Amino acid sequence: MRTIEWIYLIFNVMMLVWLIGGRNKPRKWVWGGLVISAALLVIHGLVEGMRWPMIPAYLLTLVPAVVVITEARRHRRVGVISEKGKRAARSTASAARKSGRVRAITASLLVLVYAAVAVGLPLLFPVFSFEKPTGPYGIGTVSYDWTDNSREELLTSTAGDQRELMVQIWYPTDPDAKGKTAPYVNDPAVYATAFNEVLQLPKLLFSSLGQVQTHAIQEASLSDAEAKYPVILFSHGLHGYENQNTFQVEQLVSQGYIVVGINHTYSSLVSVFSDGRVAQFESEGKKGFEQLQFSYMDKLNETWVKDAQFVLDEVEKLAANDPSGRFTGHMDLDNMGMFGHSFGGATTVQMLMDDPRLKAGMNMDGVLFGEKRIPAEGVGKPFLMMSADTTVAGTSIMSDEEIAAMGTTRPEAEKYYEEVYARYEPVTAEGNYWMELNNTKHLSFSDLYLISPILEWSQGVDAHEAQQLINDTTIDFFNHYLKGQPLRMDSNVGEHESYSLKKG
DSSP states (O other), X not given: OOXXXXXXXXXXXXXXXHHHHOSSOOHHHHHHHHHHHHHHHHHHHHHTXXXXXXXXXXXXXXXXXXXXXXXXXXHHHOOOOOHHHHHHHHHHHHHHHHHHHHHHHHHHHHHHHHHHXXXXXXXXXXXXXXXXXXXXXXXXXXXXXXXXXXXXXXXXXXXXXXXXXXXXXXXXXXXXXXSOEEESOSOHHHHHHHHHXXXXXXXXXXXXXXXXXXXXXXXXXXXXXXXXXXXXXXXXXXXXXXXXXXHHHHHHHHTTOEEEEEEOTTTSSEEEOTTSOEEEOOOTTOOGGGGGOHHHHHHHHHHHHHHHHHHHHHHHXXXXXXXXXXXXXXXXXXXXXEEEETHHHHHHHXXXXXXXXXXXXXXXXXXXXXXXXOOTTOOSSOEEEEEEHHHHHGGGGOOHHHHHHTTSOHHHHHHHHHHHHXXXXXXXXXXXXXXXXXXXXXXXXSSGGXXXXXXXXXXXXXXXXXXXXXXXXXXXXXHHHHHOOOOOGGGGOEXXXXXXXXXX
């Protein structure tokens, strides 16, 4: 929850408890509470923005006014009681006291339930935030809409269209850089719909997506603290998006890297182009186990590799002559790397073997789809594989019902995983690394579990703990291979409580 939300909510819950349970409430205190609550509500609305999970809390602002009005009406109804009325009142006093205790208990329970709802909804449906970057740099960001005129777009509805990609670049700025903070996504309604339609997640979970802020300043000036900065490409997973790993990107940039995020059109969750056009995810009629087949995925990966190569070409153009002047001469093209999640991780491996411009790469929980197999002697460049323990476990942790829901049988699934494991075998060859994270899922390597604790609890994961380990390892890896700093990873080879690390 956000700061003013917390202050507003705590104040109103305390007011509610006092108004219901307290005695001898001075009217000026009640009015004072109403004024403070209303002021906090206005400040919250102007600074942070109002949202539906806070509706029960917003209604609490009205409680002091209701109490004052109710008390005034009750006092007006009270008249002079006759002696006969007094005797009748004494005869019913005992019954009234019992009835009063029941009402008090009932009211207390209702207050507790309402307070729990008022506090619980914003916690279950938060405006999530990212950990503050730990490096010495601030973060700037700029987006590009690039078209590869050498390739026809095969999945568009219009013949003759060229391959068009949205690309977001994050880069180091001065730590005190000022400007407009970049939102997490530019068109939250489109993304919320895509999460619902593509990933089958309740749209309600993403209702506050538009209020999520990053630490990046839009179009800020590049820091001149260093002459050049290493460049790292990022490739998302199948039906992911270019900034799905903001938790990781911001930490890298704060350490002095330029990170280039690619949105792979029609394979991403959604693409929103600079003129507002929207390209939805295209499954090509495939779903479940059929979509995972190597014959299909290896072919699809060729498009992603070409996307990455095209983006590298455009990065080189920016480094040589950026029309804005921001990146000209400031990109260290001799020290470029790449990392990716899932299908983007597979793309990273293909790029390492195919493109000499890349020096090192990381694959986060990606099956090794692609045209090329890693040879027995290894990738040929520094490489780190990161896997979730549940992913590596394969069919051993899948129930028959889960396998059937994928549209296959256990024997077919086991045969499929034989190929998966065979492709993994050379991963650590030539002194490379494979880290397996305990108690994690495939999407632990993305921002997704930050959206709501409901997702964390349902999957039994700790998003922040996993992200801390991923960030520490990512920075250590690239600092060594792109900046020449000492590598701490070697001292961590072996079994640990939260992970295991193998070295070839």
